[in-house]
Amino acid sequence: MNRVVVVGGGISGLAAAHALATGPNPPQVTILEGSPRLGGKLAGADVEGVPVDLGAESVLARRPEAVDLIRAVGLGDDLVHPATTTAGLWVGDRIRAIPPTVMGVPVDPSATTDVLGEAAAEQVAHESELAAPGLTEDVAIGRFVAERMGSAVTDKLVDPLLGGVYAGKAEEISLAAAVPDLFAKLRTAPSLLAATAELRELGQKRAGQPVFAGVAGGINRIVSALEQDLEKRGVQIRTKLAVRRITRTADGFELEAGPVPAPTYLTADAIVVAVPATPAARMLAGLVPAAATELSAIEYASMAIVTLAVRKTDWPAGATGSGFLVPSVEGRTIKAATYSHAKWAWSAAAGGDLAVLRTSVGRLGEEYVLQRSDDELVRLAVADLGKAIGLDGVVGSLVTRWGGGLPQYAVGHLDRVDRVEAAVAGVPGLAVCGAAYRGVGIAACVASGGKAATRVREHLNTRETMKS
Structure with missing residues (x-):
């Protein structure tokens, strides 16, 4: 039987292993994970007895891959959609409504006045008078939008909506990678406003379809469900075994893993490398130096999630919707807040008398913020929430740090x-x-x-054909 080693037990590696194990003529699959647990950025815990996600909390429902996998591992009946996705922006002295945008790029200039101010909104309105973008090469979305619509748009809309996804700086994020649909439109659209309006119209045609999906009890439940499913299919899972080097052999590959004084060696007919860019570059340096060089140039941002529990009776009456985003220029500690109990019905039910919410802290270049202790991060987050929505009386907290957690595009x-x-x-x-x-x-x-699994399977099929 062909042997495939998947290096990395995050969601990408687990998905690759599942695709291989469930496909025709499955190979013997082994997953090697350097940390003590599977799941990568998908993790869960309890705060005051209430289950919470510590990393990602939802999947994009408008593309099928994640939802199909959730169903495949037996969690289809637990698929849920947010009770509300109406978020606001903390600008100045209050939470304001987010105007219609495409990842922060305005659709209707008149709707931006409350967030941007009259003068900045007027500048947005005149964008259509500029020469057509005619984009042929990638650009930084923040800089491009600032040039055409004004810096206020980048600072107060693009930064919180897009920069928050990557924990990065809007002025440096690739338009082609982060918002590919908009980049494609800007090749031929007469203006940026025309492009966003067209995309918004396309989105409204799908208005009946939920944008996001979750799993009752937390999206992190995918990990344990996948682990059980894979083990039933004979996939070997080994944690606390980090791979350091991969080399070619006469008939496949050899992997060197574990501590340097007492290394573990494994052989494989094919390998899927499903780890972040930095460790991938290290282990591929001798095997594919050109790929290693490119991977080593990808930066990563660190951030933290501060999860809080409060009594429902103490929840501020004016704090509605699913939460709010915070532009970096506002100078706050938190970058976003999600009211989990309002966003997810299962969280509200599981909480009983308690409501759970979470805030995010830290971005690229702000590692100094994360050098504070857990207690101090909680104190700062609660102080911000007090100013933003009048929250007081937190009864439980948990800080989760994701060092080097988000790749920068x-x-x-x-x-x-x-x-x-x-x-x-x-x-x-x-x-x-x-x-x-x-x-x-x-x-x-x-x-x-899934794409990596397909590539590996094609290679193994070719090998079998050549042997026969």
């Missing part, structure tokens, strides 16, 4: 990924996947894992 990112994949394609039997490539969300990661 800089200008030219997709070209870099093309070069990585081209270099990897020169090594038959090797595939890469993960958040570092073509999307940081769960659905994109599942798709990435």
Whole structure:
């Protein structure tokens, strides 16, 4: 039987392993994970007895990969959609409504006045008078939008809506990688406003379809369900075993893992590397130096999630919707707040007398914020919430730190990924996947894992054909 080793037990690696194990003529699959647990950025815990997600809390429902996987591992009956997705923006002295946008880029200039102010909204309205964008090369979305609509749009809309997804800086994020639909429209659209209006109209045609989906009890339940499913299919899972080096052999690959003084060696007919860019670069340095060089150039941002529990009787009456985002220029500690009990009916039910909410802290270049103790981060988050919505009386908290958790899609990112994949394609039997490539969300990661599994299966089929 062919042997495939999946290096990395995050959602991308687990998805790759599942695709291999459930496909025709499945190989013997082994997952190697350096940490003590599977799941990567998907994790869960209890805060005052209430189950919470510590990383991602939902999947994009408008693309099928993650939802299909949730159903495949037996959680289909627990699929849920948010009770509300109406979020606000903390600008100045209050929470304001987010105007219609495409990832922060306005659709209707007149609707931006409350957030931007009259003068900045007027500048947005005149964008259509500029020369057509005619984009042929990738640009930084924040800089591009600021040039055409004014810096206030980037600072108060694009930064919180898009920068928050990557924990990065809007002025440096690739338009082609982060908002590919908008980038494609801007090749031919007469203006940025025309492009956003067209995309918004397309989105409204799908208005009946939920944008996001979750799992009752927490999206992190996917991990344990996948683990059980994979073990039933004979997949071997080994944690606390980090891979350091991968080399070619006469008939496949050899992996060196574990501590340097007492290494563990494994052999494989094919390998899927499903770890972040930095460790992937290290282990591929000798095998695919061109790919390793490109991967080592991808930056990562660190951030933390501060999860809080409060008594429902203490919840501020004016705090409605699913939460709010905070532009960096506002100078607050928190970058966003999600009212989990309002967003997810299962959270409200599980909480009993308690309501759970979570805030995010830290971004690229703000590592100093995360050098504070857990107690101080909680204190700062609660202080911000007090100013924003009048919250007081927190009864429980948990700080989760994601060091180097989010890859940064800089200008030219997709070209870099093309070069990585081209270099990897020169090594038959090797595939890469993960958040570092073509999307940081769960659905994109599942798709990435599935693509890697397809590449490996094609290689194994070719080998079998040649043998016969």
